[in-house]
Amino acid sequence: MTSKLIEQWIRPEIQALSAYHVPDPGNMIKLDAMENPYTWPQSMVDEWQGLLKQTALNRYPDPGSRSLQQQIRSAFDIPTEMAVMLGNGSDEIIQIIAMAVATPERVILAPEPGFVMYNMIARFVGMQYVGVPLNADDFSLDMAAMKAAIAKHRPALIFLAYPNNPTGNLFERAQIEEIIELAPGLVVIDEAYAAFADDSFMSSLGRYPNLLVMRTVSKMGLAGLRLGYLAGPADCLQEFDKIRLPYNINVLTQVSAEFALHHKDVLDEQTTLLRHERARLYQHMTAMNGLTVFPSQANFILFRVADGRATALFEALKSGGVLIKNLANAGGLLQGCLRVTVGKPEENDRFVEVVGEFLGS
Ligand SMILES: *Cc1c(COP(=O)(O)O)cnc(C)c1O
Numbered sequence: 001m002t003s004k005l006i007e008q009w010i011r012p013e014i015q016a017l018s019a020y021h022v023p024d025p026g027n028m029i030k031l032d033a034m035e036n037p038y039t040w041p042q043s044m045v046d047e048w049q050g051l052l053k054q055t056a057l058n059r060y061p062d063p064g065s066r067s068l069q070q071q072i073r074s075a076f077d078i079p080t081e082m083a084v085m086l087g088n089g090s091d092e093i094i095q096i097i098a099m100a101v102a103t104p105e106r107v108i109l110a111p112e113p114g115f116v117m118y119n120m121i122a123r124f125v126g127m128q129y130v131g132v133p134l135n136a137d138d139f140s141l142d143m144a145a146m147k148a149a150i151a152k153h154r155p156a157l158i159f160l161a162y163p164n165n166p167t168g169n170l171f172e173r174a175q176i177e178e179i180i181e182l183a184p185g186l187v188v189i190d191e192a193y194a195a196f197a198d199d200s201f202m203s204s205l206g207r208y209p210n211l212l213v214m215r216t217v218s219k220m221g222l223a224g225l226r227l228g229y230l231a232g233p234a235d236c237l238q239e240f241d242k243i244r245l246p247y248n249i250n251v252l253t254q255v256s257a258e259f260a261l262h263h264k265d266v267l268d269e270q271t272t273l274l275r276h277e278r279a280r281l282y283q284h285m286t287a288m289n290g291l292t293v294f295p296s297q298a299n300f301i302l303f304r305v306a307d308g309r310a311t312a313l314f315e316a317l318k319s320g321g322v323l324i325k326n327l328a329n330a331g332g333l334l335q336g337c338l339r340v341t342v343g344k345p346e347e348n349d350r351f352v353e354v355v356g357e358f359l360g361s
Contacts, residue, residue: 013123020120028323029350031341034165034193034300036221038270038344040263048259052252061251068249068258072229075261076194076215082205083237088248090192090216090228091117094159096243097188097212097230098125101156109155111141113166113327113334115190118159130155136333139167139294141175147182154184161190163197166327166339168296170199180208186236188212193298195220195271196278205231212236219299221267222260225253274299278342284352290359300341302327310336313358320354322347 006015023032030037040048065086078084087093094117098108102125110118112131122129132149135142150158158179163170180187187210189201194215201213212232217225227249230237260267282301285293292304305313310328317324325339340351 011126013126017120017123020116023323025323028318028321029343029347030323031343031347031351032323032325032339033223034219034298034341035223036219036267036270036274036299037347038221038273040266044263044266048256051255051259055251055255057251059251061247061249061254063246065249065254068254071258071261075264076229077202078231079203079205082231083234085230085237085241085244086249087228087230087244088253089218089226090190090214090230091121092226092248093214093228093230094118094188095121095124096240097157097186098122098127099243100240101185102127104128106156107153108157108159109149109153110159110161111146111164111171113139113164113330113332114159115161115165115192127156128153133333134164134167139164139169139333141171141179143175143178146175146179150179150182150184156185158183158185158187159190160187161192162199162201163193163297165192165298166300166302166325166334166337168294168298168300168302170197170297173199176201177204180211183210186210186212188214188230191215192219195268196275196299197297199297202231206233209233217257217260221270222257225257225260227253227257274342277345277348280345281340281342281348281352284348285355288355288359291355300339302337302339304336305338306336308336309358310338313355314338316358317351317354320350320357322351322354324351 069084069086073084098121104126107128107130108118108122109130111134119129130149130153132145133142160176191200191213194200205211205213212230214230216228278296282293285291285303290306294302311326314326327334327337327339
């Protein structure tokens with residue numbers, strides 16, 4: 001009886017989806033989800049918990065998160081003339097923007113392989129999704145294909161992750177600018193990994209009426225808080241803000257994020273450590289026979305395993321107590337590919353050890 005109800009009323013495109021799968025890491029070293037592995041110094045934890053003790057849970061949070069917004073503006077150099085909107089993770093921001101433009105004929109366009117939520121959220125809100133393959137050799141933008149797809153589909157929304165997930169590279173800046181100028185609709189530069197990258201579009205805001213920059217604090221050490229931010233022209237963000245649910249940033253997140261950003265030097269130090277570890281890990285991996293390792297401007301490294309052994313290596317790592325991400329069966333250009341998040345030195349050492357044993361066997 002339930003299944004008949006579902007068949008009749010749940011939209012077919014939702015029935016056809018499979019839910020976003022998150023594996024249970026158990027006791028494994030967790031190098032699968034681009035988390036920052038570091039916690040805070042005890043004195044900072046104590047100070048934070050002191051703040052939480054004074055936080056009233058019986059009242060609704062500030063619907064505009066004004067105090068946190070100010071902190072974000074100054075911590076991340078958001079141009080003063082730009083508006084800011086906060087989301088319950090940047091995933092929610094993607095959803096809000098999509099809802100604002102959604103009609104059944106309209107298209108969300110993004111390069112592939114890319115962040116899976118662009119495609120999933122397009123389906124959630126009843127839009128079309130068009131993925132445009134990147135160049136196979138280095139995962140750069142295939143500009144001829146991008147231009148053709150933009151001309152053909154006239155996308156309402158283009159997402160460009162900068163750096164891209166899961167490939168880790170920065171697309172060419174001039175090519176992105178060309179796309180922004182060509183695009184009939186909005187272009188969102190998704191800078192989830194800004195803390196680990198040497199470039200950003202934040203200072204380009206205002207130069208183009210259709211450019212938006214989206215970021216998250218997840219990858220810089222605050223994944224548990226669920227907080228993303230969008231910066232862009234005020235006229236655009238005013239419209240999005242009508243769709244944002246009034247209390248989307250809960251009071252614990254507001255208090256905690258403001259506190260954490262007040263101590264941003266601690267997070268920045270962790271980021272610096274991880275950048276060093278990324279270089280060290282990359283060097284170890286490129287020295288191994290049987291791996292093709294792709295350069296990264298993010299806190300993860302994508303690599304291809306020769307001879308169809310990617311899933312075998314993924315399983316060997318699991319048996320060795322290390323969980324990474326298996327993309328080998330994702331299809332498209334990711335054939336034979338795995339993705340490892342940069343962890344603490346000893347975690348990366350364990351990863352390198354198991355991979356070395358596997359490739360040597
Ligand atoms: C992780 C990630 C996000 C989502 O971040 P949340 O703020 O945790 O929702 C968005 N875009 C890209 C490219 C990501 O890798």
